[in-house]
Amino acid sequence: MQYSSQAVAKPYFIAAIGLFVGQILFGLILGLQYVLGDFLFPEIPFNVARMVHTNLLIVWLLFGFMGAAYYLVPEESERELESPGLAIAMFWIFLVAGALTILGYLLVPYAGLAQLTGNDLLPTMGREFLEQPTITKLGIVVVALSFLYNIGMTVLKGRKTVVSLVLLIGLTGLAVFFLFSFYNPDNLVLDKFFWWWVVHLWVEGVWELILGSILAFVLIKTTGVDREVIEKWLYIIIAMTLITGIIGTGHHYYWIGTPEYWQWWGSVFSAMEPIPFFMMTVFAFNMVNKRRREHPNKAAVLWALGTATMAFLGAGVWGFLHTLAPVNYYTHGSQITAAHGHMAFYGAYVMIVLTMISYAMPMLRGRTAANSNKSQVLEMWSFWLMTIAIVFITLFLTAAGILQVFLQRMGENPLPFMVVQEKVALFYWLREIAGLVFLIGLLTYVASFFVGNDEPEAKTAG
Amino acid sequence: MQPSDEGRAVPGAAIAVVAEILYLANLLIAPGFAFALLLLLFLHRRRDVPPLARSHLEQTLSASLWAGLLLILVASLILVLGGMHGAHTWVILILYFTLCHSTLVVFGAYGLAKAMAGQCWRYPLVGRPLARGCREIRWQ
Ligand code: HEM
Ligand code: HEM
Ligand SMILES: [Fe+2]
Numbered sequence: 001m002q003y004s005s006q007a008v009a010k011p012y013f014i015a016a017i018g019l020f021v022g023q024i025l026f027g028l029i030l031g032l033q034y035v036l037g038d039f040l041f042p043e044i045p046f047n048v049a050r051m052v053h054t055n056l057l058i059v060w061l062l063f064g065f066m067g068a069a070y071y072l073v074p075e076e077s078e079r080e081l082e083s084p085g086l087a088i089a090m091f092w093i094f095l096v097a098g099a100l101t102i103l104g105y106l107l108v109p110y111a112g113l114a115q116l117t118g119n120d121l122l123p124t125m126g127r128e129f130l131e132q133p134t135i136t137k138l139g140i141v142v143v144a145l146s147f148l149y150n151i152g153m154t155v156l157k158g159r160k161t162v163v164s165l166v167l168l169i170g171l172t173g174l175a176v177f178f179l180f181s182f183y184n185p186d187n188l189v190l191d192k193f194f195w196w197w198v199v200h201l202w203v204e205g206v207w208e209l210i211l212g213s214i215l216a217f218v219l220i221k222t223t224g225v226d227r228e229v230i231e232k233w234l235y236i237i238i239a240m241t242l243i244t245g246i247i248g249t250g251h252h253y254y255w256i257g258t259p260e261y262w263q264w265w266g267s268v269f270s271a272m273e274p275i276p277f278f279m280m281t282v283f284a285f286n287m288v289n290k291r292r293r294e295h296p297n298k299a300a301v302l303w304a305l306g307t308a309t310m311a312f313l314g315a316g317v318w319g320f321l322h323t324l325a326p327v328n329y330y331t332h333g334s335q336i337t338a339a340h341g342h343m344a345f346y347g348a349y350v351m352i353v354l355t356m357i358s359y360a361m362p363m364l365r366g367r368t369a370a371n372s373n374k375s376q377v378l379e380m381w382s383f384w385l386m387t388i389a390i391v392f393i394t395l396f397l398t399a400a401g402i403l404q405v406f407l408q409r410m411g412e413n414p415l416p417f418m419v420v421q422e423k424v425a426l427f428y429w430l431r432e433i434a435g436l437v438f439l440i441g442l443l444t445y446v447a448s449f450f451v452g453n454d455e456p457e458a459k460t461a462g
Numbered sequence: 463m464q465p466s467d468e469g470r471a472v473p474g475a476a477i478a479v480v481a482e483i484l485y486l487a488n489l490l491i492a493p494g495f496a497f498a499l500l501l502l503l504f505l506h507r508r509r510d511v512p513p514l515a516r517s518h519l520e521q522t523l524s525a526s527l528w529a530g531l532l533l534i535l536v537a538s539l540i541l542v543l544g545g546m547h548g549a550h551t552w553v554i555l556i557l558y559f560t561l562c563h564s565t566l567v568v569f570g571a572y573g574l575a576k577a578m579a580g581q582c583w584r585y586p587l588v589g590r591p592l593a594r595g596c597r598e599i600r601w602q
Contacts, residue, residue, distance in 0.1 A: 317564040
């Protein structure tokens, strides 16, 4: 670690991992409720568990992005963070606000929570992923602005690199698009139209810039390939992201009451969205092939290559699968969507955060470059367990989705929704088993932080 | 690992990259047409190019042939044996095709990354033993 203020990243990473465990536990509850409808009812209804699962995901990824930025930016800017104290204060505010919100979901009926938090004053609640009480949303804005100030000042006053500028643009975009969560028109078409400006323009727009810059940073550090080469790749990747992803938003405007031309714009542009993800795969492997040194942190390199591959499969391939309007006409809102959502979120954003944690955490904990061999071996086991588990979750959900579409939406005698759900229950059971493997992988991951700490650092072989 | 400086191109790298791009194009945008070009390139140039290029030509041709077998022949077989109207046919066919196709594309991405770095690479399962003069180089 070159700058002492990079240390503020550590609590962010620890909180991220803790909330990740919570997310997965609620995922397992949801999965069981799919097959045992009254499991934990009335204590934790499905809609509440779903909200907790998805909101924890978003919140811990945000913790991860912020931690990543706090670690990366001082090193790129070659100066200390503008205000480490502000970063720590915001950490606690975000953590407490997040915890209170989750407790609110679990302890108060949702309508009551809306009343309690004064939703009538500025109604923003009740929409998927944006369920947070308005006051929590305001808190998120405060945290995001302080964070941007802190990171922005550090970047602007220090050395400016392509990596840190792309990261800054991505993070600014993240904050700006979140503001659309405050726009909640009565007109359902308008509501949905701008809801996607948060959801889609995040994951298929500005978050991809964050992903690209973190990946580039870790590759520069672990491969020793010239910065200029890596920056060129980064430029092309983010250009392709924005060229395809912005108008690609149209793939959500097929059936919500927007004009028909969106079926063309959405199909054509979103069909090209896999390109930047594909380029990331070639990029990451090409850089590792050209590496000038062996980095002792093999686990971090594995995570980086894993991210590049799984993001392409989850976002690129499974996204393309249902993105053309004539296909989406049948698959819209089916289990195919959930299959894609799981592999894309894991492959792109979970894995890039874990890549950064894997790279930075050894230094944050006092190592010079890497953990002991023992710890790394366990970490790599967790990589494979979680990654293979998410692949199987995706495959089982895809199978369920194809059957669902076939039985419920095609043919002469389409069956009712619930009849079909019973027929695909086998796949939901299999998904739950794969989910258990995921949990085992995650616990292995957590364990990797506690083993081999008294053993010497891994050295580069030969 | 071989140190390969950027800038100083390894002999045969350009043709190796072209071979990988044609392989990918055959899978992604110009099925058949890109394969025909790859086949022509293979037949005409295989003997007079450096080992790196020969190796990539051989690997991509072999993988393309396998791709044809797996994606056209086996997929048609699933359809014929399962029947157009069985729900399970479609579950198996779509899963099978997506898995096979995306795995082959990811192999192509790895192959392209290798070619650009001036290194040989053997396609897993669908490749061929490496050409002489090509030492297999792993990423770790
Ligand atoms: C890392 C990037 C991505 C992530 C995290 C992601 C995640 C998601 C999620 C969670 C949903 C469900 C939203 C809902 O609740 O309705 C979704 C929907 C969708 N995604 Fe993605 N996605 C990504 C990239 C892509 C790409 C590159 C494509 C196209 C090639 C794509 C195509 C779609 C489509 C068409 C839908 C709508 C499905 C429907 O009609 O039900 N996604 N995505
Ligand atoms: C133990 C593993 C997991 C299980 C059993 C599980 C289960 C579930 C279930 C049952 C849903 C609700 C789907 C619905 O409303 O019909 C869901 C939604 C969701 N989960 Fe998970 N999950 C797991 C892991 C994950 C992971 C690791 C991620 C992210 C990387 C994730 C991201 C999501 C997202 C984005 C949604 C919303 C999907 C959509 O709108 O289609 N889950 N999950
Ligand atoms: Fe989208």
